[in-house]
Amino acid sequence: MIARERVEALSGTGIALAGGFLGLLGWAADAELRARAGFEAGPDWSVLYAELPLTVLAGLLIALSAWLLPRRWMTGASFTGYTGRAVLVAVALVGFRLIVQDWYMTLPEPVPDRKP
Secondary structure (H helix, E strand, C coil), rough: CCCHHHHHHHHHHHHHHHHHHHHHHHHHHHHHHHCCCCCCCCCCCHHHHHHHHHHHHHHHHHHHHHHHHHHHHCCCCHHHHHHHHHHHHHHHHHHCCCCCCCHHHCCCCCCCCCCC
């Protein structure tokens, strides 16, 4: 029983780290250009102080919810149960990555400040 709890704790931690890292990767795409767009008025600090934590938190929440929701219907610990949950998490994280990437692609193209 203790081994199963340790496996659950370690796998949940790994899933949370993977989701947070994927959120960070999604945010990092063109973050510098988004921050410097319209630099004549000053840098856009919302890229760092709003987008970064929200994207990382969203990745973390999606990964953990995809990992924990099927646990409610699992009756016993089996390899196929863990495999199915891992596949569900992978699909959820790939979908999250595509959504974040698509959202950043639809933003207006940033134009860096050029001085003559």
